[in-house]
Amino acid sequence: MTTPLLLLLFLPLLAASSASASTLAVAAGATACAVVSENSTVFCAGAGGANSSLSVPAGVAQFVRFTQVASGGGAVVCGIQLGGRAxxxxxxxxxExxxxxxxxxxPLSDLAVGGGAGHVAAxxxxxxxxxxWxxxxxxxxxxxxxxxxxxSGDDFTCAVETISSSVRxxxxxxxxxxxxxxxxxxxxxxxxxxxxxxxxxDGAGVICSGSGAGEGALVPRDVYxxxxxxxxxxxxxxRRPNRTAxxxxxxxxxxxxxxxxxxxxxxxxxxxxxxxxxxVSSNFSLMCWSTDGSVAAEVNLPPILPGVCVAAGNNSSSNPCKCGVFxxxxxxxxxxxxxxxxxxCDTPSPSSPPPPPSPPSPATPASRRGVSKWWIAFAVVGAVGCFAGICSIIYCLVFGFCSHKKIHNSVQPNLTAGNNTTTAAAAAIGSGGPSPYGSPNGSLGRLRRQLSRVMTRQRSGPSSFKDPAEEFPFSQLAAATRDFSPEFKIGEGSFGTVYRGKLADGREVAIKRGGGRKFQEKETAFRSELAFLSRLHHKHLVxxxxxxxENDERLLVYEFMKNGALYDHLHPKPSSSPATAPPLSPVATSWKLRIKILLDASRGIDYLHSYAVPPIIHRDIKSxxxxxxxxxxxxxSDFGLSLMGTAAPAPEAMKAAGTVGYMDPEYYGLHHLTVKSDVYGFGVVMLEVLTGKRAIFKEAEGGSPVSVVDYAVPSIVAGELAKVLDGRAPxxxxxxxxxxxLVAYTAVHCVRLEGKDRPAMADIVANLETAVALCDDGGGGGAGAGGVYGNSSSSTASLSITSMELSRLD
Structure with missing residues (x-):
């Protein structure tokens, strides 16, 4: 009975993670991964200067909260989920x-990952x-x-037997x-x-073993x-007692x-x-150094969880903390x-660090000199930046708002006084020719642009630290859709079939169920979309x-979008008879609503390109x-094909992904993927909204397929926009x-063959904001008395909303 009694005696200690358990891991490529204190998610960042593999911090599955992480210096990092059961x-x-x-x-504790082949023990x-594993x-x-x-080390795992204190x-x-x-x-x-x-x-110091360590080295004796x-x-x-390294x-x-x-x-x-x-004890920031003698430097990570959380005991005998609670x-x-x-046990820990990480407070002259150099450099750079900023503001005030000098815009037709004659749109784009429509004052246009940029940045919040997503049991989602009944099916996505459902608490949701593919492909698509959706939060993202x-099931749950997809409003299914035809959608009957929907979507894409960290390429922008x-x-919506990074040349072996008709020619032809690939897809959507035509359609029964780009762009460039506008709309x-x-000319630039000639999403947002404002104004130039495109009664000022860095006008 002795052994069982001893085991029971030590059971309270098992709930606590030992000293080996940590909220920090150091991996190959000079990479540090840590559980951040704000929400227990994990972020990784380069910790070795130019040798680091990650130049900016990257979140690890922001839908998962972790309790500890480990690496062992190898290429693999592992983490135990909060609660320990995953x-x-x-x-x-x-x-990602x-x-x-x-x-x-x-539940698991004491996670250890070996170097080399990266075996995992817990x-x-x-x-x-x-x-x-x-x-x-x-x-x-x-x-x-x-x-x-x-x-764990390279090809070995060791542990301390709790009862005997011996190593196995x-x-x-x-x-x-x-x-x-x-x-x-x-x-x-x-x-x-x-x-x-x-x-x-016995406090006799540290003993080391293993190849190359001889019979062990007793070095400093005052180590905790x-x-x-x-x-x-x-x-x-x-070291005791000040905890310096x-x-x-x-x-x-x-x-x-x-x-x-x-x-x-x-x-x-x-x-x-x-x-x-x-x-660092003072602020829970991270400092790293290498064996080459380099000075310890701070790593760009949020404040880190100061230790592994363990279950507190109910009384003193079951208390897992021998030195008290942090x-x-x-x-x-x-x-x-x-x-x-x-x-x-002999020194207190800080009670509450300041929220943002800051440089540690040194206590020696040598350390103070290192810190002061950084502050001097920071002060110099800051002063130069402030001076440049003040000069920029003065320049904008003097030459932007106060000057009437003509500012050219290659995306936007140059709108000048007309003589009731329509010139070709190509001339308007390339040589500053007149436009068939009027425009507001140029200074007002510039002001709109600058204000819209500020407002866009205010609307776009950070993508990090989003609350983790809810995990549903499969039975609950099956009940919400009546076992995924066909009558609840509402669409298809890159990951699987989408169903409408109603949860037990009354929430209406859209449930995307993976299927129809190999499990590994389904798992990859599921992980990809889950990783992106969980770290992004914006008004114009689903x-x-x-x-x-659960088992082989992989499902994603979204807010239910009552009015469906833009595609369904632009291309409704034909009715068998006029008597049973549904009423026209508000999208079909309102140009303002069409443009406003484009503006909303452009803001969401701009958030992905400009404000998500790192930037995200959607790869499947379509109506x-x-x-x-x-x-x-x-x-x-639909992030199943998304990738991180502003530019990603794809390997030849990797097939281009997306939807025919919306895919960037540079991407599927040259395997060169950038954020401008999303711009091309959005340009096709804009042409869909203007023309009411599908991305690929047949002009007549039995005819050859035609792309909406080939159908619409020549007419827009020739100044014959009226020929291709959706006839269902007023x-x-x-x-x-x-x-x-303005929408038409912006779309033309979005679908240019070379990505470098396409505008950035921020500029598209600015143009669409102006277009919505024009719809609200109820003023400005328009069609002539006959109501036919090509007449003009516009103001004489040029409409200079934004410059998209395309072909410059002289």
Missing amino acids: LFCWPAAAP QLRRVYNGPN YDPVARLIRW RGMGRFPDQVAGVFGSVV CWGPRGGAVEADFVNASVSSLSAGGSRACAVKT VDGLAVGESHACGL VCWILGGPTTTIYWPAVGTAFEFLVAGGNLTCGL PDSGRFCRVSGEVICNRF GFVGYCE SNILIDSSWTARV EPAPHEAEAVE
């Missing part, structure tokens, strides 16, 4: 490529097992026992590593490369038990000791490869009743509610992916005619 892994260089490797039922405290037969599937401090190791190198810990009693482990190190329970980190060929620890080289002929961040106190350290990172733990832990344990992943809610507000009123023409 384990995810992703490539360090591509955080998330894969789940474990899904319950028991402790299951309920079943009292160490489990392995990606072991490729080199590790056992599981090992029973009561363990703490699970760590597994894997191809496990025996050699374990041999140097025989008869040693240790309290915690750390590992990296081919070595493991431990802090001895929970403050050790081991890299490829070095180790670092936190000390590092030393492993396996060399002599022991070299160095202090990378003199005067800076840390909560904990994590190492990987030749890089070490520490969480101050203000409730502010960090998302699960009720969980706390962060204080790692240090509202994301949640998701379901069926522009949805309309009950208030006739348009939103962009003739534009005088104040709408100019707006319709």
